[in-house]
Amino acid sequence: GAGVSQSPSNKVTEKGKDVELRCDPISGHTALYWYRQSLGQGLEFLIYFQGNSAPDKSGLPSDRFSAERTGGSVSTLTIQRTQQEDSAVYLCASSLERGWGETQYFGPGTRLLVL
């Protein structure tokens, strides 16, 4: 079956512009996660959704970052007024249910470059 998909695969934007990154989880997966992979910070957790709800948004790096999930499926990560330090690969993962007994399946990522 289809895995986690993310779009776009690559995005180049100018500093100050807004960007939207999309994640399509595996069908039926209730839990969804966003991570960021950057040279300076390694792999860092951003936010987790159970269904459409995110219990806590404190992992988001700044108030320029927001995320939503609708219909228990697709999620969008939005970065407003992008900065050069936002350049990174943004990874999405999903799992069937919450809990560590469930494997997180990762998408291929969106590579974001802010000029």
Next chain:
Amino acid sequence: AQSVTQPDIHITVSEGASLELRCNYSYGATPYLFWYVQSPGQGLQLLLKYFSGDTLVQGIKGFEAEFKRSQSSFNLRKPSVHWSDAAEYFCAVGAEDFGNEKLTFGTGTRLTIIP
């Protein structure tokens, strides 16, 4: 807060040789431990995971890892590496933090295989 240390940034081994990648974690409770592999241009793939029980865990692609509580370690091993094992390897600890279920990753170890 939980943390993961992978002391080796880059390891080079000959094809057919044995491999051990080191991982040390810090977490107050019983950890949920994972090893992921990321091949060039690919997403993260789960190799194996440890929750409880037998401290020697078998994974895919011939990998295994041993949990040693006394050493706070979860080292990854393979008896004989193949050229296709060249990739970046990430150790991670799973924790629940203010309702978030999140993976905290190490900085990764890049594995190069030489003929």
